[in-house]
Amino acid sequence: MVTLIKMLVIGLDGATWKVIKDNINEFPTIKKxxxxxxxxxxxxxxxxxxxxxxxxxxxxxxxEEHGHEEFVVNGKLLHRDDINLDFxxxxxxxxxxxxxxxxxxxVLPPYNFNTQFDAISYGLPETEEEWEKELWSVxxxxxxxxxxxxxxxxxxxxxxxxxxxxxxxSSEVVRxxxxxxxxxxxxxxxxxxxxxxxxxxxxxxxEAKIKTLKKANIDGREVKGDHHEEAxxxxxxxxxxxxxxxxxxxxxxxxFNGNKxxxxx
Amino acid sequence: xxxxxTTVSIPKPLADKIxxxxxxxxxxxxxxxVTYVLRTVLTKVGEKGNNKAxxxxxxxxxxxxxxxxxxxxxxx
Numbered sequence: 001m002v003t004l005i006k007m008l009v010i011g012l013d014g015a016t017w018k019v020i021k022d023n024i025n026e027f028p029t030i031k032k033x034x035x036x037x038x039x040x041x042x043x044x045x046x047x048x049x050x051x052x053x054x055x056x057x058x059x060x061x062x063x064e065e066h067g068h069e070e071f072v073v074n075g076k077l078l079h080r081d082d083i084n085l086d087f088x089x090x091x092x093x094x095x096x097x098x099x100x101x102x103x104x105x106x107v108l109p110p111y112n113f114n115t116q117f118d119a120i121s122y123g124l125p126e127t128e129e130e131w132e133k134e135l136w137s138v139x140x141x142x143x144x145x146x147x148x149x150x151x152x153x154x155x156x157x158x159x160x161x162x163x164x165x166x167x168x169x170s171s172e173v174v175r176x177x178x179x180x181x182x183x184x185x186x187x188x189x190x191x192x193x194x195x196x197x198x199x200x201x202x203x204x205x206x207e208a209k210i211k212t213l214k215k216a217n218i219d220g221r222e223v224k225g226d227h228h229e230e231a232x233x234x235x236x237x238x239x240x241x242x243x244x245x246x247x248x249x250x251x252x253x254x255x256f257n258g259n260k261x262x263x264x265x
Numbered sequence: 266x267x268x269x270x271t272t273v274s275i276p277k278p279l280a281d282k283i284x285x286x287x288x289x290x291x292x293x294x295x296x297x298x299v300t301y302v303l304r305t306v307l308t309k310v311g312e313k314g315n316n317k318a319x320x321x322x323x324x325x326x327x328x329x330x331x332x333x334x335x336x337x338x339x340x341x
Contacts, residue, residue, distance in 0.1 A: 136292075213337075213338045
């Protein structure tokens with residue numbers, strides 16, 4: 001039986017508590033969500049990489065279970081059809097719920113479900129102009145869909161990860177978090193059940209337990225930060241104790257179906 | 266004008282609205298915004314709902330993606 005749930009899941013690729021908690025008063029929307037729900041650190045057990053983690057977050061399968069680790073395998077850019085997984089939107093859609101996904105970066109260009117969205121720069125925005133475009137276009141697309149009152153909308157912003165690659169440790173990072181905070185404010189007015197999360201955190205180069213990036217890119221541009229195993233989670237009106245990345249899937253399933261296994265009852 | 270672009274006429278009031286809408290968005294002019302919107306509208310829908318079906322994703326697109334992955338340090 002289909003029940004009336006309205007849920008919004010906002011992913012911030014690479015967002016970290018280090019920036020948020022040190023500058024919390026700069027981010028009134030995130031602060032409000034933290035006060036209205038619960039928040040915690042989600043520690044990634046394996047490599048803190050976006051591809052396996054976004055797959056895990058939305059499929060409920062651990063990285064070692066789904067095996068999808070890279071955008072490119074044997075020189076071939078993978079597509080959605082190459083990944084044999086049912087995601088939360090696939091399952092809920094089959095159950096009759098109106099589920100959408102925008103800009104989910106487990107493949108490139110990032111994946112969309114039930115809607116069209118042309119990702120900025122194939123989902124790999126690298127310049128300030130491209131970051132502005134992604135912020136604006138993802139927010140506008142999400143608002144358009146939220147106005148149709150979907151049961152579930154999952155949306156991911158990738159720009160913070162890229163900003164941190166090049167500006168980690170500078171005030172630029174806080175400036176872009178503030179812009180994201182403004183965008184989140186525009187989205188959360190539509191729904192009451194909200195999850196805000198990152199796939200991994202971020203840190204100074206060399207600080208991470210598992211190094212994932214090179215010190216300089218192929219153009220010689222210095223990479224200032226690296227991925228960190230500690231991701232963020234804020235959950236408002238979510239009746240599930242999320243402890244691991246795969247629990248996001250189960251938390252969503254629990255809201256709609258009241259069970260953990262994602263099967264139709 | 267570059268040889269790979271062409272001119273399209275739109276009503277002036279619409280152009281004015283677009284000019285207002287793109288303030289602070291990263292779009293550097295009406296043309297880039299209109300290109301973005303039209304591309305979004307015209308993009309083919311793939312089997313599972315993705316924006317670009319495999320056949321619509323060209324070899325040039327794929328090379329550009331790989332170049333960006335290299336630039337970000339994700340690909341050797």
